[in-house]
Amino acid sequence: xxxxxxxxxxxxxxxxxxxxxxxxxxxxxxxxxxxxxxxxxxxxxxxxxxxxxxxxxxxxxxxxxxxxxxxxxxxxxxxxxxxxxxxxxxxxxxxxxxxxxxxxxxxxxxxxxxxxxxxxxxxxxxxxxxxxxxxxxxxxxxxxxxxxxxxxxxxxxxxxxxxxxxxxxxxxxxxxxxxxxxxxxxxxxxxxxxxxxxxxxxxxxxxxxxxxxxxxxxxxxxxxxxxxxxxxxxxxxxxxxxxxxxxxxxxxxxxxxxxxxxxxxxxxxxxxxxxxxxxxxxxxxxxxxxxxxxxxxxxxxxxxxxxxxxxxxxxxxxxxxxxxxxxxx
Amino acid sequence: xxxxxxxxxxxxxxxxxxxxxxxxxxxxxxxxxxxxxxxxxxxxxxxxxxxxxxxxxxxxxxxxxxxxxxxxxxxxxxxxxxxxxxxxxxxxxxxxxxxxxxxxxxxxxxxxxxxxxxxxxxxxxxxxxxxxxxxxxxxxxxxxxxxxxxxxxxxxxxxxxxxxxxxxxxxxxxxxxxxxxxxxxxxxxxxxxxxxxxxxxxxxxxxxxxxxxxxxxxxxxxxxxxxxxxxxxxxxxxxxxxxxxxxxxxxxxxxxxxxxxxxxxxxxxxxxxxxxxxxxxxxxxxxxxxxxxxxxxxxxxxxxxxxxxxxxxxxxxxxxxxxxxxxxx
Numbered sequence: 001x002x003x004x005x006x007x008x009x010x011x012x013x014x015x016x017x018x019x020x021x022x023x024x025x026x027x028x029x030x031x032x033x034x035x036x037x038x039x040x041x042x043x044x045x046x047x048x049x050x051x052x053x054x055x056x057x058x059x060x061x062x063x064x065x066x067x068x069x070x071x072x073x074x075x076x077x078x079x080x081x082x083x084x085x086x087x088x089x090x091x092x093x094x095x096x097x098x099x100x101x102x103x104x105x106x107x108x109x110x111x112x113x114x115x116x117x118x119x120x121x122x123x124x125x126x127x128x129x130x131x132x133x134x135x136x137x138x139x140x141x142x143x144x145x146x147x148x149x150x151x152x153x154x155x156x157x158x159x160x161x162x163x164x165x166x167x168x169x170x171x172x173x174x175x176x177x178x179x180x181x182x183x184x185x186x187x188x189x190x191x192x193x194x195x196x197x198x199x200x201x202x203x204x205x206x207x208x209x210x211x212x213x214x215x216x217x218x219x220x221x222x223x224x225x226x227x228x229x230x231x232x233x234x235x236x237x238x239x240x241x242x243x244x245x246x247x248x249x250x251x252x253x254x255x256x257x258x259x260x261x262x263x264x265x266x267x268x269x270x271x272x273x274x275x276x277x278x279x280x281x282x283x284x285x286x287x288x289x290x291x292x293x294x295x296x297x298x299x300x301x302x303x304x305x306x307x308x309x310x311x312x313x314x315x316x317x318x319x320x321x322x323x324x325x326x327x328x329x
Numbered sequence: 330x331x332x333x334x335x336x337x338x339x340x341x342x343x344x345x346x347x348x349x350x351x352x353x354x355x356x357x358x359x360x361x362x363x364x365x366x367x368x369x370x371x372x373x374x375x376x377x378x379x380x381x382x383x384x385x386x387x388x389x390x391x392x393x394x395x396x397x398x399x400x401x402x403x404x405x406x407x408x409x410x411x412x413x414x415x416x417x418x419x420x421x422x423x424x425x426x427x428x429x430x431x432x433x434x435x436x437x438x439x440x441x442x443x444x445x446x447x448x449x450x451x452x453x454x455x456x457x458x459x460x461x462x463x464x465x466x467x468x469x470x471x472x473x474x475x476x477x478x479x480x481x482x483x484x485x486x487x488x489x490x491x492x493x494x495x496x497x498x499x500x501x502x503x504x505x506x507x508x509x510x511x512x513x514x515x516x517x518x519x520x521x522x523x524x525x526x527x528x529x530x531x532x533x534x535x536x537x538x539x540x541x542x543x544x545x546x547x548x549x550x551x552x553x554x555x556x557x558x559x560x561x562x563x564x565x566x567x568x569x570x571x572x573x574x575x576x577x578x579x580x581x582x583x584x585x586x587x588x589x590x591x592x593x594x595x596x597x598x599x600x601x602x603x604x605x606x607x608x609x610x611x612x613x614x615x616x617x618x619x620x621x622x623x624x625x626x627x628x629x630x631x632x633x634x635x636x637x638x639x640x641x642x643x644x645x646x647x648x649x650x651x652x653x654x655x656x657x658x
């Protein structure tokens with residue numbers, strides 16, 4: 001480490017990310033923290049691993065950029081680590097249980113992304129119901145003058161929308177859909193006193209009573225493939241699935257089959273099980289809207305998550321309560 | 330006319346439409362009215378004109394399917410006509426002034442389409458801001474695994490949305506956008522006591538103070554090209570235009586130029602000046618969403634407009650007040 005670094009009194013923070021996922025506000029972080037980023041700070045010829053082991057002993061705080069995993073193997077390298085600051089709403093890439101066992105706190109993006117993700121869920125639902133993307137393709141292909149009228153679409157108002165996961169995102173989705181005249185119900189681990197909508201403890205029961213399911217719960221061992229064959233059958237052939245949570249919340253292989261057989265009405269996906277891979281069968285379907293995991297990709301969301309990350313780091317280094325700690329379920 | 334028709338006591342209604350625009354509920358109309366449709370009722374060898382002149386003298390009520398024009402030349406053929414029942418919200422295809430001069434009442438679709446059109450305006454706005462259709466194309470083209478991350482889009486919440494035309498559709502748009510956290514203002518002929526939003530008497534002033542314009546006013550001589558060069562300049566290079574009214578409300582040629590030069594941020598069109606022709610320059614633009622005039626194309630809207638048409642016809646034939654009379658401006 002250079003002499004300059006030795007006299008640097010900014011707290012040390014390790015940036016943990018995949019090479020292709022950079023945070024847009026790195027310079028602003030640098031003004032408060034000494035940021036170690038193996039992908040941009042290493043000296044020529046050094047491997048990221050070598051760089052890491054050179055600095056690992058003193059690192060107390062780590063920022064992790066989804067989907068870069070934080071598990072026992074990484075934690076073993078960082079004996080002083082006391083906080084993992086996440087930059088996403090979902091923390092399925094972080095082994096929270098293992099962190100907690102080692103006395104390491106974990107934070108997430110809090111509500112920073114909730115409004116943008118909720119907006120995107122509504123956008124996907126409107127697109128599937130009203131065939132906006134399909135109509136756009138129809139016009140751009142030059143088909144309108146030749147083929148004339150386009151097939152009917154379906155009204156949003158009056159639809160029974162089941163929200164799977166009534167957290168911060170789910171409640172923003174519900175607020176928006178109420179303005180369109182939808183009838184909202186929900187499933188979550190527990191009934192929420194703050195949510196004035198019918199509660200279903202079982203997702204299949206919710207699906208039977210819904211025209212649309214919006215999936216926005218956290219991905220955990222318990223919610224993996226929460227949208228399975230039984231739920232799809234319960235939702236029925238006119239039913240629509242919107243997924244803005246994580247790909248693995250839906251049994252994608254089953255859903256593709258249901259769509260191919262016409263046993264489900266349509267779907268909007270912002271997330272997939274094996275991103276960026278998307279099942280090719282979906283490409284030919286007009287009742288499906290595909291999006292490259294971008295529900296949070298606005299400058300406004302990035303600014304909001306920067307504030308949350310800064311607040312968590314500042315709280316940590318001044319021994320105050322963290323802004324958005326993740327509790328173990 | 331057959332002997333059967335002579336003994337038919339159902340009131341006579343003339344259907345006025347282009348061959349390619351049929352109403353979906355014709356059979357249900359038939360159960361209450363004797364519907365004369367030159368495109369389906371004529372006997373072999375007869376021209377629509379000959380058919381019309383054979384029945385014209387007794388026709389008191391006419392249903393017109395947009396965009397089939399109702400003007401002096403048609404009215405001249407129908408000396409007994411007393412009501413023109415429109416099936417659309419906009420009546421720019423009907424010469425309302427000429428009808429009124431002849432003592433002929435005109436009705437429109439009332440509020441039947443307002444919710445669906447408002448939903449569609451929000452869908453187009455979300456699509457332009459969040460690049461849903463563009464993202465869909467990106468995924469379907471197989472670009473995601475190759476090109477990786479997609480450009481940032483823009484958050485709906487906080488946007489200043491100027492609504493041009495605060496009628497039934499405009500107020501439904503405002504209600505929806507409020508749930509997304511937008512700041513709504515509006516322009517219309519007159520300030521509306523029922524609209525709790527800032528009012529601008531001048532569209533340019535509204536544009537200067539807006540990030541987005543949603544155009545949903547009636548097309549009249551006064552509103553033709555209401556979105557012109559000056560308004561586009563006032564809206565500015567990040568501004569977005571959504572048009573769910575009529576194509577000719579926007580100076581399309583100018584707008585295409587502004588888009589091509591990057592002097593406006595993006596646009597969503599459900600309507601065009603020369604439908605179904607769409608300016609080819611738009612096909613290559615990613616910041617534009619094109620839709621084949623389908624904001625009302627849901628079974629729910631069709632059912633609602635059927636109810637309005639039936640109510641107007643029944644009121645007319647029983648000398649009661651019409652449900653949705655169009656007043657001359």
